[in-house]
Amino acid sequence: MSAATVEAKKTLRDGAFGHATALSCRECGHQIELGPHYACPECFGPLEIAYDFPEVTKAEIEAGPRNIWRYKALLPVPSDIEQSPNMEPGFTRLLKANNLGRELGIDNLWVKDDSTNPTNSFKDRVVACALSAARELDAKVFACPSTGNLANAVAAAGARAGIKTVVFIPSNLEQPKQVNSAIYTENLIAVEGNYDDVNKLASEIAGEEDGWAFVNVNVRPYYAEGSKTLGYEIAEQLGWRLPDQIVIPVASGSQLTKVDKAFQELIKLGLVEDKPYRVFGAQAEGCSPVSAAFKAGVDAIRPVKPDTIAKSLAIGNPADGIYVLDVCNRTGGAVEDVTDDQVRDAIVLLARTEGVFTETAGGTTVGVLKKLVETGQLDTSLETVVINTGHGLKTLDAISDRVGARATIAPSYDAFVAAKII
């Protein structure tokens, strides 16, 4: 299927993928040449990027642009990546969260706030790397199946890059969410089916059509590397230091494993001190196959049928679930889950303590952070980072019956006084 998807150019230009050297199978270690491939030809295991990194200094990175391309030497992108029109995502705020920390009893807490990315989620990071791959592979169409954040990011990045985009969504998606993507692309295609049907169709198209780059299908190895930049930024923003503990949402599980990969790379490159850190995964109870496996102490994921308000985390059969278990077990972390009500509570808690309005995925992560404290799984004396992956404006429905006006008064000072507002 790989060869048919994005036809490999006869000759890739030198350095098309930066210091990447090959695609390497995460299961059997078999390596193949860089191209539009995502499954190992030997064992069908997932492929990821292998590199031969040069020496990279803090000074070089700090002199770079204020977006993910400051780490371009560590990504599968060419050295002139900034010259190609892109969304310039990343280098989002790392906020000291003293109010939330006080509320939860954590001494030293930070929120990595990816809701301020160009299309308001971390997906801008991964899509930027996928776009670079699509360009280098001479793809004609930049596409994805999605119900939300990914669709926004692909449609916007494609518009700015001047590449044709096609975004596939389930036809029953709420109209406001359709608008969020249709604003950027004239090719929003509604598919009569659920997300799994849309995803399956995308894989079929990727297998049959030449020149289509589906970000999360046939250029997935490049795409996934974008999540490493979350890890790089957290370390740099802490003053080139790894946090002691980090809490990360788990959908496919890719983001969590890539943040860990980023930390490991920084250690190997000598950019941060080698020290222990614990990685925690966050799921919603209504879609918690990885949490269930972690708690059961097994190393296989049993797929589930998702039923949660955290729709951007609702992947019932997460591709990287087993690797999440590896990371959390290796680092002494855990995977935990919370109910939809706990997700809603956590959204309000984060907004009212830190002024950050997160989507349901972020509510899940903050909710799990709280639960990890309450269950004694998190050491409250250690420096802790929690990732907010997207903006609450995208999942307003989830909390619209939770918050609202406290009082309604007549437009007069007397009415104000009578209402005893404060």
Next chain:
Amino acid sequence: MSAATVEAKKTLRDGAFGHATALSCRECGHQIELGPHYACPECFGPLEIAYDFPEVTKAEIEAGPRNIWRYKALLPVPSDIEQSPNMEPGFTRLLKANNLGRELGIDNLWVKDDSTNPTNSFKDRVVACALSAARELDAKVFACPSTGNLANAVAAAGARAGIKTVVFIPSNLEQPKQVNSAIYTENLIAVEGNYDDVNKLASEIAGEEDGWAFVNVNVRPYYAEGSKTLGYEIAEQLGWRLPDQIVIPVASGSQLTKVDKAFQELIKLGLVEDKPYRVFGAQAEGCSPVSAAFKAGVDAIRPVKPDTIAKSLAIGNPADGIYVLDVCNRTGGAVEDVTDDQVRDAIVLLARTEGVFTETAGGTTVGVLKKLVETGQLDTSLETVVINTGHGLKTLDAISDRVGARATIAPSYDAFVAAKII
């Protein structure tokens, strides 16, 4: 009324307002001491901040934080402002807009994208300065009347700062917009009336109650200075150079006059070369009192009753309208207006060319940019900046019948092929 609003502390701490020296009347030039005042005791003219700036170098600014506090020496804030919890707004992207430029026939076009601020509009800048003033004046309540962006910014900043917030809105405001503010504050107060009624009530409360800082009423002089940071950032991001032309939306008119003030300060401080620049104001036809005055060549604003989808610009009697006329006339610019349909077209145009989803205010500004080209008022060979003040997710309704799915297909490859999507 001023003295009753936020009670002046017996002793303000040294440097509470940085290098600000006084409040100066824009009409008669009378100066009074710094405090919670906004109207001249002599002539009732609007007060603005006067400074005695120290020498400020580019290097000092560049070594500062990646937010508006890099310019703290030029703002009415203390030198330790970063130590107080705040939203850390600003230093948003200045995007080279080659696609939009090509579409409009402008050679060298940039978009200053303030939709990526913490609460997704430029209001985070002004509110951050108002918050500092409220803190230094020992205010007990941080408040505003608003229907949208300002309410979001005040509620979020207050939450993070740990100061009590009260946000007043018209009771008929759509429920999603109520949620956008209520998420951050438990004190969202619905007022039975229109925005003018709410605004009037806010002024009454500010006049009667001690300890209330209404950002856009009694600490307005401090608040308004925050808009200068848009001008500083544009100049710095262009490589310490002023643009030749800039297009700015006009609601009260404050932002436009403050960007001009910022450019003038940078010239006086020797941080940029003194060169001509032209400032253009953008209004929606349904609320275009400043544009009407400009076109009529008069220097008085005739108030109007707003009727436009650009609700964040819908101020029928803009306080700084006459100063907008001054700036646009002095610099050889203009004030122009566009219809609601042109606003909608411009929102789609910006999204599809640059991947930036703007609210109706930004649609107004980009629409006016287009009209300025078509009417020959803008020189298309000169470097031009257009400001995007807020995010389209906040005004989805305005374009929800404009964009949507292009096709609906069955979930099969055959159906995909039959639909001839590309």
